[in-house]
Amino acid sequence: MKKLLTVVLASILLGGCSLTPKKAGIEIISNTAAKVYLDGREAGSTPYKNTTLKPGEIEVRLESGESSWSRKINLFNYTNTVIDWDFGASEEESGGYVVTMERTGEVDKAKLLVNAIPDKAAVTIDGEIKGFSPTSISDLGEGDRQVKISFPGYKSLNLFVKGIKDYQLIVNAKLAVEKRSESMVPTEAVPTPGAAGGKVKILETETGWLRVRAEANSASSEVARVNPGEEYELIEKSSGWVKINLGSKQGWVSDAYVEIVE
Numbered sequence: 001m002k003k004l005l006t007v008v009l010a011s012i013l014l015g016g017c018s019l020t021p022k023k024a025g026i027e028i029i030s031n032t033a034a035k036v037y038l039d040g041r042e043a044g045s046t047p048y049k050n051t052t053l054k055p056g057e058i059e060v061r062l063e064s065g066e067s068s069w070s071r072k073i074n075l076f077n078y079t080n081t082v083i084d085w086d087f088g089a090s091e092e093e094s095g096g097y098v099v100t101m102e103r104t105g106e107v108d109k110a111k112l113l114v115n116a117i118p119d120k121a122a123v124t125i126d127g128e129i130k131g132f133s134p135t136s137i138s139d140l141g142e143g144d145r146q147v148k149i150s151f152p153g154y155k156s157l158n159l160f161v162k163g164i165k166d167y168q169l170i171v172n173a174k175l176a177v178e179k180r181s182e183s184m185v186p187t188e189a190v191p192t193p194g195a196a197g198g199k200v201k202i203l204e205t206e207t208g209w210l211r212v213r214a215e216a217n218s219a220s221s222e223v224a225r226v227n228p229g230e231e232y233e234l235i236e237k238s239s240g241w242v243k244i245n246l247g248s249k250q251g252w253v254s255d256a257y258v259e260i261v262e
Contacts, residue, residue, distance in 0.1 A: 024075035025051035026060070030096075031086040034064035051080070069094070076102045088176055095176030097149075097157055101167045110163030112137040116149050116173040122206035124148040129206055133173075140169070149173050152211050153222070178219055198234045199261040200244050200253070202226050210258075212251035216241035223251045231261060 028036055028048040036048045039059050043050065046062070055077040061070035067087045075081055085096035104111060114123050116133035123135050126146055130137055133149065140163040150156040154175035161169055202210055209227055213220040216238040224246055226232070232244035241252045242260075 022077050024053045024055045025080035028083040032064045034062040037061040092177040095174045097173040099171050101169050104168050107166045110140045110165050111168035112140045114171045118151050121149050121151040199231045200234045201259045201261050202228050202230045203257050204228045205257050216252040
């Protein structure tokens, strides 16, 4: 999403020694302008940054029009906490993340802890699935990493972070539900002019199943679910999607999770 990488890098620049006052920082960004309240007091508006806060628990509340979001957050000494929140049309369609980092005492390892709503969301590091939330990566490795959190029917979150030895990145995320059409109208299985022919084999997915949609887009309603290894008649192809025959109905699946079998 937004500028997480540079913020996380800045977090350890707050660092100090035993002779300097303890302090913590927070940076808040949102998709729409929002008022920022810290422990009930108005502190400014997004984008908001403050590097002079005391470590410890603090309540953060954002207000944008009639929408609001709040959470109690622990601020760690000499580090920044990053909040990136997108307000949607409803609470279900709103989502974002809170990222902070804490020292671990393990000077040879960089760690990552991911918690997400919904539970069992897939956590991918640099394109490779590493587990399902909640999950802990014991050795993230040093350097830049792309973290993706995804779950079928929800908008994915993409974060760009930097692994630093002796620190654990902590990500608390909430995925926003994809906006769905109001009705689910299955399509009858009738021959389609210009059908591509052949078979479609379902490949492995992060969830162990693949969503079949009424239309060729990720916002369309679900009409069925299919499993890896199953094969279906290919009806039609579209950009990034293929239409398959389920017998009593037809539907579209992402071509990223299928193989065309002649």
